Amino acid sequence: MEAAGNGTDSNPNPNRSVPADNFSSEANFLSDKSAKIFVAGHRGLVGSAVHRRLLSLGFTNVLTRSHSELDLTRQSDVEAFFSAELPRYVIVCAAKVGGIHANSTFPADFIAVNLQIQTNVIDAAYRSGCVRKLLFLGSSCIYPKHAPQPIPESALLTGPLEPTNEWYAIAKIAGIKMCQAYRIQHGWDAISAMPTNLYGPWDNFHPENSHVLPALIRRFHEAKSNDAKEVVVWGSGSPLREFLHVDDLADAVVFLMERYSGLEHVNVGRGREVSIKELAELVKEVVGFRGALVWDSSKPDGTPRKLMDSSKLAAMGWEPKIALKEGLEETYRWYLEHVVK
Numbered sequence: 001m002e003a004a005g006n007g008t009d010s011n012p013n014p015n016r017s018v019p020a021d022n023f024s025s026e027a028n029f030l031s032d033k034s035a036k037i038f039v040a041g042h043r044g045l046v047g048s049a050v051h052r053r054l055l056s057l058g059f060t061n062v063l064t065r066s067h068s069e070l071d072l073t074r075q076s077d078v079e080a081f082f083s084a085e086l087p088r089y090v091i092v093c094a095a096k097v098g099g100i101h102a103n104s105t106f107p108a109d110f111i112a113v114n115l116q117i118q119t120n121v122i123d124a125a126y127r128s129g130c131v132r133k134l135l136f137l138g139s140s141c142i143y144p145k146h147a148p149q150p151i152p153e154s155a156l157l158t159g160p161l162e163p164t165n166e167w168y169a170i171a172k173i174a175g176i177k178m179c180q181a182y183r184i185q186h187g188w189d190a191i192s193a194m195p196t197n198l199y200g201p202w203d204n205f206h207p208e209n210s211h212v213l214p215a216l217i218r219r220f221h222e223a224k225s226n227d228a229k230e231v232v233v234w235g236s237g238s239p240l241r242e243f244l245h246v247d248d249l250a251d252a253v254v255f256l257m258e259r260y261s262g263l264e265h266v267n268v269g270r271g272r273e274v275s276i277k278e279l280a281e282l283v284k285e286v287v288g289f290r291g292a293l294v295w296d297s298s299k300p301d302g303t304p305r306k307l308m309d310s311s312k313l314a315a316m317g318w319e320p321k322i323a324l325k326e327g328l329e330e331t332y333r334w335y336l337e338h339v340v341k
């Protein structure tokens with residue numbers, strides 16, 4: 001397959017022309033079950049859920065590489081991988097990811113690693129000439145700290161970002177813009193989805209560097225096991241967050257691969273929010289801890305509220321299925337079986 005190579009105008013798919021927006025994909029993803037699909041980051045929370053979903057739908061040629069097999073920050077390795085494997089579809093779930101503490105402690109890693117991974121994968125996928133469609137995953141943290149609520153896609157780049165994760169957000173915004181730029185200049189079908197806060201099996205349960213929901217499952221479980229009298233929860237408890245089970249996200253990713261080919265990114269949320277205090281009470285109940293909650297006000301609250309406006313995706317006909325309590329119970333069972341053992 002010929003690489004796009006030197007000229008900025010060259011299109012490795014010269015017979016294909018993708019309008020900037022409102023394009024109905026010529027390739028029918030769901031009827032292309034033997035196509036080679038590269039799921040980058042298939043061992044993570046999102047990548048593993050997308051992998052499971054594709055297998056359950058009958059896809060027979062899902063291509064994966066672990067971090068140790070292919071470091072996506074290495075440009076020449078990524079290019080060689082695409083030239084050798086020639087996947088037809090790419091879903092970019094690989095990223096440097098973490099909660100509020102990790103984001104604010106390792107800003108250089110969060111901006112550099114994410115820019116490297118996404119730039120290498122998106123560019124090599126395009127240059128390989130064989131990728132019909134690519135989906136890039138961003139995050140709700142791309143929006144301004146004080147964006148209107150619920151946050152529409154149009155709020156992007158309308159105000160200052162939340163300082164605890166601006167480095168990660170800038171990388172994610174660059175990923176969206178890169179997909180848009182390749183669509184406009186090269187007529188290539190690259191789309192972006194922006195999920196809200198996610199949780200589920202294969203999440204990161206690290207005590208400091210994870211997101212709030214897995215962190216609390218672990219802390220409440222350990223407190224219950226140790227007969228502790230109290231559990232410390234970060235911040236004031238007042239921030240509002242929207243939580244989506246990762247199996248719902250995987251379903252939305254497949255839906256977008258099949259149905260969406262547009263310039264603008266698409267929000268993926270549940271449309272319901274809870275305060276961190278309400279979440280902590282719910283995790284406490286699901287885990288069965290009987291002690292008290294203590295709030296550590298030295299820890300940052302982060303953005304006060306980030307409820308996504310997911311009406312664009314809803315109007316296309318997609319809706320989430322998993323309620324928060326049900327998803328939490330299932331995730332706690334998974335934690336007991338796979339992490340505690």
Ligand SMILES: NC(=O)C1=CN([C@@H]2O[C@H](COP(=O)(O)OP(=O)(O)OC[C@H]3O[C@@H](n4cnc5c(N)ncnc54)[C@H](OP(=O)(O)O)[C@@H]3O)[C@@H](O)[C@H]2O)C=CC1
Nearest residue numbers: 041043044045046067071072073094095097137139197198
């Ligand atoms: N979790 C959440 O709440 C949210 C996640 N998202 C987005 O979803 C996507 C996936 O996130 P999530 O699944 O939670 O993250 P995880 O950390 O669970 O998974 C990320 C995956 O990427 C892999 N990876 C990281 N660096 C490299 C590298 N240099 N080369 C190859 N592989 C690498 C990791 O492998 P290894 O572990 O071996 O390094 C891991 O398998 C990200 O783009 C994230 O921004 C969006 C909104 C919310």
Ligand SMILES: C[C@H]1O[C@H](OP(=O)(O)OP(=O)(O)OC[C@H]2O[C@@H](n3cnc4c(=O)[nH]c(N)nc43)[C@H](O)[C@@H]2O)[C@@H](O)[C@@H](O)C1=O
Nearest residue numbers: 098099100103139141165210211212215234235300301302
């Ligand atoms: C998905 C999104 O996730 C990150 O943003 P965030 O929503 O602020 O992430 P978080 O899950 O870490 O925190 C949510 C809230 O919860 C509180 N909180 C209480 N107790 C714990 C606790 O024990 N751990 C954590 N992490 N938070 C806690 C915490 O103080 C905060 O008020 C981005 O950095 C970025 O990664 C991103 O895109």
